[in-house]
Amino acid sequence: MSAEPKALRRTGEAAALEEQIEELQLRVSQAEERRRALIHIMGDLNESNRRLGDQRKAMLHILKDSHRSNLRLEDSRKAMIHIMGDLRSTTQVMERREQELRDKQEQLVQAGKLATLGELTTGVAHELNNPLNNIGLYVGNVIDRIHMGELPTESARADLEKAMEQVRKATEIISHLRTFGRAAPVTFEAVDVDEVIERALSLMQEQLRLRAIDVDLDLCPDELVVHGNPIQLEQVFINLLTNARDALTEVPEARKKIRIVSSLEGDGIRIVFEDTGPGIPTEIAKRVFDPFFTTKEVGTGTGLGLSITYSIVKEHGGEISLSKTPGGGATFTVEVPVYGDGAEALLR
Numbered sequence: 001m002s003a004e005p006k007a008l009r010r011t012g013e014a015a016a017l018e019e020q021i022e023e024l025q026l027r028v029s030q031a032e033e034r035r036r037a038l039i040h041i042m043g044d045l046n047e048s049n050r051r052l053g054d055q056r057k058a059m060l061h062i063l064k065d066s067h068r069s070n071l072r073l074e075d076s077r078k079a080m081i082h083i084m085g086d087l088r089s090t091t092q093v094m095e096r097r098e099q100e101l102r103d104k105q106e107q108l109v110q111a112g113k114l115a116t117l118g119e120l121t122t123g124v125a126h127e128l129n130n131p132l133n134n135i136g137l138y139v140g141n142v143i144d145r146i147h148m149g150e151l152p153t154e155s156a157r158a159d160l161e162k163a164m165e166q167v168r169k170a171t172e173i174i175s176h177l178r179t180f181g182r183a184a185p186v187t188f189e190a191v192d193v194d195e196v197i198e199r200a201l202s203l204m205q206e207q208l209r210l211r212a213i214d215v216d217l218d219l220c221p222d223e224l225v226v227h228g229n230p231i232q233l234e235q236v237f238i239n240l241l242t243n244a245r246d247a248l249t250e251v252p253e254a255r256k257k258i259r260i261v262s263s264l265e266g267d268g269i270r271i272v273f274e275d276t277g278p279g280i281p282t283e284i285a286k287r288v289f290d291p292f293f294t295t296k297e298v299g300t301g302t303g304l305g306l307s308i309t310y311s312i313v314k315e316h317g318g319e320i321s322l323s324k325t326p327g328g329g330a331t332f333t334v335e336v337p338v339y340g341d342g343a344e345a346l347l348r
Contacts, residue, residue: 131170132166134163138159138162139163142159142160186232188227190225190227191228196230196237197271198217200234201237204238204242207245211245213257213258214256214257215257215258215260218260225338226269232312232315233312235308236313237271239306239309240309240334241258243273243330244258244273244330247275247277247278247329248276251277256276257275259272260274268335268336269335269336270333270334272333272334273333274325274329274331276328277330278328278329279328279329280322313334317336317337320335
């Protein structure tokens with residue numbers, strides 16, 4: 001009976017030992033798993049540290065590049081400041097030279113006006129002589145009647161009124177000449193083109209009459225208004241009339257004719273000056289607007305008329321061209337914008 005309990009005890013102890021062994025094996029297995037997990041984590045940490053190291057190196061490289069870029073930017077900024085200074089100086093020089101050029105152009109235009117006045121002197125003197133002779137005649141009649149003791153009131157008043165009318169006519173001629181020849185600042189305003197053409201013709205008509213030149217004036221019935229300077233535009237038309245007059249010098253009297261036409265073409269105004277002269281050869285036509293170019297003999301032309309005309313037309317936002325007149329002769333066409341917002345934009 002005593003041997004059987006001992007066997008039971010040994011069996012229980014063996015079972016307990018096996019449980020302990022299994023528990024130890026489980027712990028060892030868990031410890032191994034934790035060790036492996038820890039090794040894996042350490043590997044990840046090493047990889048992260050390696051990446052952080054690479055990123056740090058990259059950041060240091062970026063910082064160096066940024067520093068170099070900042071240095072380059074600073075150099076560029078200094079260079080830009082220097083360039084801006086040079087540009088400011090250059091702009092000031094250009095503005096000064098542009099002003100000098102404008103002054104020279106105005107002086108050239110004024111010289112052209114004075115040269116034109118010089119050419120007009122003979123005709124204007126003759127034109128002034130007529131009203132002066134008439135004034136002398138009417139006033140002389142009144143004086144003679146006073147000396148004779150005969151001074152009918154109505155007759156004397158009629159003679160004196162006629163004399164005053166001739167004084168007004170002479171005054172208008174002189175005022176026109178003074179206005180045209182005066183050196184004044186160039187200002188732009190609304191200008192009736194046809195009125196300017198008629199004023200230019202009034203200064204030239206005596207010269208044209210003395211040379212037996214017929215003028216055909218075909219002006220537009222509508223009002224043609226440009227934004228411009230009336231004196232400069234008058235100079236343009238006088239120059240074109242003078243050019244046409246000179247072109248007709250050798251033409252037979254029966255064929256001496258100048259035709260002036262003004263018209264409204266869309267948003268522009270066209271003024272045409274045609275003559276029946278010999279025309280202008282193609283090789284010369286290319287240079288007619290060049291300064292100081294002339295085909296006239298020395299001492300008879302400055303070569304400035306058409307050059308000044310071209311410059312003035314351009315300042316008014318327009319164009320001038322030369323072509324052949326059908327049947328022979330030369331045609332100068334001036335085109336300028338109608339007064340309005342578009343014309344002012346072209347001038348700016």
